[in-house]
Amino acid sequence: MRVGLLTREYPPDVYGGAGVHVEFLARELRPLTDLGVHCWGEGAGGGVVRHRPWPVLDGANDALRTFSVDLSMAAALEDRDLVHSHTWYANLAGHLAKLQFGVPHVMTAHSLEPLRPWKAEQLGGGYALSSWAERTAIESADAVIAVSGAMREDILGCYPSLDPAKVHIVHNGIDTSLYRPDHGTDVLERLGIDTARPYVLFVGRITRQKGVPHLLRAVRDIDPAAQVVLCAGAPDTPEIDQEFRVLFEELSRVREGVHWIPQMLPRPEVIQLLTHAAVFVCPSVYEPLGIVNLEAMACGTPVVASRVGGIPEVVEDGETGVLVSVDEDFETGLAQALDSVLGDAGAARRMGEAGRQRAVGEFGWDAVARRTVRLYEEILKQA
Structure with a gap:
């Protein structure tokens, strides 16, 4: 199964919970799938392709710059059987790949733009664009993963036209061999x-x-x-x-x-x-x-x-x-x-x-990855 994992954050550029999620999920998915990661940044190698905003958009609104990355990602997904996007920064890339190449699009909702109105302070008019990208992707996705039961309720509340059967709960995880007490000072x-x-x-x-x-x-x-x-x-x-x-x-x-x-x-x-x-x-x-x-x-x-x-x-x-x-x-x-x-x-x-x-x-990541792969398999059978 050839999976394209689409994200803004990926090591070494991880600054939030969504980035942590993708980092550890990718680690556990690699033994289970043919995984290609597409993220923001420069260069390629080790199963990771990094994309940067188009230079012609330097100084433009961040939402427009994001869309240029999404176009670059989508163009690179022709060989994938399924794509899986994380956050609005990559959701549009997953949606475009679905349309262009006829592959299923799974998206994980780590947050929802309608519930983050303060983002207008950060993005200005770009908030309308980020909201449009999320709505377009989530309402057309083959499956939506909610990271909690409360998140599933929020998704269905914000997007009532979405079929509830498409929304699946897979909790975030934690690597407890890495995160463990360190008694040094x-x-x-x-x-x-x-x-x-x-x-x-x-x-x-x-x-x-x-x-x-x-x-x-x-x-x-x-x-x-x-x-x-x-x-x-x-x-x-x-x-x-x-x-x-x-x-x-x-x-x-x-x-x-x-x-x-x-x-x-x-x-x-x-x-x-x-x-x-x-x-x-x-x-x-x-x-x-x-x-x-x-x-x-x-x-x-x-x-x-x-x-x-x-x-x-x-x-x-x-x-x-x-x-x-x-x-x-x-x-x-x-x-x-x-x-x-x-x-x-x-x-x-x-x-x-x-x-x-x-x-x-x-909350082990191995269990999170196995549940995710089972969902991929179900979606591919329906495709």
């Missing part, structure tokens, strides 16, 4: 984090979706003994970047031990940070699943997260962490939940151990 010491004090950890992009401004306000009054470590970079827009910087400066004035790490750290360093955190926090206002919560759980760390999207399918409230409703008291709820975990070391340890067990037992 060299990374913490190099970053200036006090190893004698507990810390709250956030890892993610500076976006509206990730709820970073809510977090910066929520942690102002949590236990003063706790440090706050923010692995936060890749701001969506200059406006959200500036808002983050102002809130970070305000937070730094009212409490000690606030650390901002704007650069993307290598995975082993993130794993050490996850391992030693007293609590990991995910304040997202929209999250189809949230791989980063699985990463924290696999490192044995309790999680405080918002009760949105697919997060409750990963984080068991009271068992592997604490869930907080996103309402008018969201920031107060975040602060209270963080303090509850920081204040009970025994309960935090039990939640961390339970989280590791849940990640190992239920």
Whole structure:
């Protein structure tokens, strides 16, 4: 079975959950299929072809530049039996390949443009184009993979003309042999984090979706003994970047031990940070699943997260962490939940151990890949 996997992010250029998903899914699909990966970037080799936006569009809206990559990808898929796209950045390429070469198109929905109106702040008029590309691809796809049950409900709610039988749930996964506790402290010491004090950890992009401004306000009054470590970079827009910087400066004035790490750290360093955190926090206002919560759980760390999207399918409230409703008291709820975990070391340890067990037992990438290949086989039989 010759499969074309289409994505914006692929190593070494991975900055979000969708990129992590594709990286590990591709690794597990290779022994099961004849896999060709098409992504953004320069060059080719090792079963990976990288495509860049057309130079004539340098300076144009990002959505138009994306479409030029999609055209390049689609033109390179003639030898594939099936194509599988991830995110709106590659969905149009999958749709065009379906039309041009008559091959089935499977797409994984990691998020939905209608539920991310703040993207208009980033893309301007390009948001209308990204929304059009997603709608066109999703309504014409042979199968749509939702990364959680909540995501499946969102897909059918946003696109009611879509046949529910075409929407399949395949959860995100985690490599628990890679994401496992690292009890070294060299990374913490190099970053200036006090190893004698507990810390709250956030890892993610500076976006509206990730709820970073809510977090910066929520942690102002949590236990003063706790440090706050923010692995936060890749701001969506200059406006959200500036808002983050102002809130970070305000937070730094009212409490000690606030650390901002704007650069993307290598995975082993993130794993050490996850391992030693007293609590990991995910304040997202929209999250189809949230791989980063699985990463924290696999490192044995309790999680405080918002009760949105697919997060409750990963984080068991009271068992592997604490869930907080996103309402008018969201920031107060975040602060209270963080303090509850920081204040009970025994309960935090039990939640961390339970989280590791849940990640190992239920979210392995090998199982995700096998479920995906079974779906490919079903679709090809129907073609």
